[in-house]
Amino acid sequence: MSDTTTTTAGQADTGTAETAGQRPGPARRLRLPGLGRGAGGNQLFRNAYALMLNTGISAVLGLGFWLAAARYYTEAAVGQGSAAIAAMKLLAGLAALTLTGALARFIPVAGRATGRLVFRTYAGSSVAVALAAGGFLLTLKLWGSSYRFLHDPVDAVFFVLAVVAWSLLTLQDGVLTGLRSALWVPVGNTVFSAVKLVLLVVFATAIPTMGVFVSWVAAIAVSVLPLGWLVFRRLVPRHVKATEGRAHPPSLREIGRFLAGDYTGSLFSLAVVYLVPVIVAAQVSSADNAYFYITTTIGGTVNLLAINMGASLTVEGAHDPARLAANTRAALRRMARIMLPVCGVLFFGAPWILAVFGQGYADAATGLLRWFAVGAVLRVVMETYFAVLRAQSRTAGLAWLQGLLCALVLGLTLLLLPRMGLLG
Template identity: 50%
Template sequence: MSDLRRRLLRDLRNPLFRNGYALMANTGITAVLGMGYWLLAAHYFSEEEFGRGQALITLMRLFASLTALGLVGALARFLPVAGRRTPGLILRGYGIAAATGGAAAVGFLLTLPLWGETYSVLAGFGPSLFFLAAVMVWAVFTLQDVALTGLRQATWVPLNSVVFGLVKMGLLVALAGSLPDGGIFVSWMVPTAIALIPINWLIFGFVVPRHVRQTAGTGQNPPGLREVGRFLAGDFPGTLSVLAIVYLVPVVVAMQVGEATFGRFSMAHTLGCMIELLAMNMAVSLTVEGSFDPSKLAANCRNALRRALLIIVPIIVVTVVVAPFILHIFGAKFAEEGTMLLRLMALAVLPRVLIEIYLSALRARSEARALAFVQIGLAALVLASIAVLFPFANVNAVGYGMLLSETLVALLIFGKLRKILKYGETRQPSVAQGSHGAA
């Protein structure tokens, strides 16, 4: 135990591990509090409202993430070296994400009759306006955690999730009697809007000024808009493709099945995505540290991969074994219809770890074209395989499609990943370069 404690304390002194562990802890906290939230929702609301709430939240996150997720890689890549331009870079990110998400939401609301019965509750000026505001709020909420991570202050993110999760659960119970239709969506968004105030006060009042002072003497030139734009031009199309896997697939499923069935699918899908998010957490920290010190990219990649596998493999094993018991907490039908999906998505996380480490190394090196190629290819494989398998496997097609596609992509990029792990390069370096990269 003492050896484990010493290793943990040593890891926490390393920004790569400290931020990575903080993001993983945040994912765990979010999963636990999220399960509590949806357990309360299943108890206090009808099956139809439960499924409708899941569908609306998923749709809102889809629109909010159209640009927000595309900016995750850019902020993680450039905030560490932004210097005096740090506040402007964050604010531009907020503005672009909110405006793009809002525009997409407006387009959806103007064509609402085309999107099925589930989303008809958004008809009318009041519900439409609330949904539009929710999209813009969530876009900023997503990026504020990325801003803290890019500034090496990810340890604040779990605290934000704890407070947000508890307030959200309390409001859910309070609204169960007074707002049986729409209470789930309202209880999700009101705490989100409130959380923007203290977190951004922390970011712009304390974290950003300290970051600017600490990086003032590094000699690095802050990134210009052209440099950031070139990076986004390559990374953004790929990120949109990944966005289609995470958020568009559930929206399409919601159009194909009833609200009660979607609620049971969405619970298993959400838990599976939480496990997959663990694979991305250490990878985001890797991008940040690779930007701070490119000479340590190979060593940081090896360390990130080892720690990620050490944590994620046991979680995958446990999930595969206890999946029916986890879902049975929400009801027998949840376990009956969602167990196979959750197991398949958990298994898909193992190849996803390799893919995320590879993508983060590419981001740290600003290799935007390769980023887009891998991400678009992965999304195309996932979406095509789900479309082919859905008539035969129903909602389980999502799990089969992700497992098969991510395994194939992991095999295809494995050779290049090995070179990065050894040299910090995507191509075979000279002897001198190899010695430097492995140091």
């Protein structure tokens, strides 16, 4: 992907040079920025670019999904479907999202224990999120009219299965990143995004109210099952062989110490990303929730670029701690070049971007999208620092910082939402 092979003509020229007694020059190769000769930087950016490619593809197909939803479904149906998706992501993230940092930190050094680590993480996460989903269903009266459909037993069971499936999809990305095989992440998520878009249109007539949510969930299996086979049958054995002789499988105590800080901090981050949409869904109309959810999806996608680089930085910091400082500086420089233009387009183009979904979206949420653009630039510094702390297993300090961020975001949301609406 990053290199091109030399051409036949180039080989002929090299042979001519040798015949003439001259030393051949190095073959010219096409490289992505940052994929130079240094092994550390090469792998750092290869993984990061793969994750960013995944974000870009998912963003395009994701926006296509919500554009189709806005065209084929009523605003109330989009609001109800997006509320269900927000709750699914929140509940799945209680275990899955919070464990991806541990996978990125410990898979690189797990050696022969890698397969057991991945399987036990999958199993433990599935049980935990199923229990969390059950607790959510028992408290539906607290969550507003957008979740009224979950009172139906069939819909409730489907929702629990959806939460478990989403947790596995989330963990899968962390596993692939930890195995230094992040190039498979955009493959799996591209298939998922394309399938859910097709199903969305197919279900528009058959399931006019729940088609948005059902199409999203049904597409998960298309990614999870084949990539799960790939992880356990191909990538894990290859990783074990590649790290043989220099792996240091973590003890349960070491993992526990890491999770004590990282899990707590990740719960705070989870609340910032996924609890806010649920709070909004519980307090505004379904139409307003549609405006908010699509806007926060766009802004959150841009934030993922910084998170992608942070995930790759954590993995490389665990592999080679001596290069952590150099990799951090390189990551910050690269992200500045990427994020400033992207966020500039998002800020100045906000009304036109939202108008694609309908004029109501542009009228209600242009200011909100511009605030997301400003926040995405600042997110680069935060995620880079968080990645360094994870690579060094300094998760206690990480938890304090994420807790402070959570208190500010949730506190201001509860304070300003009733007073300023979606912009608050």
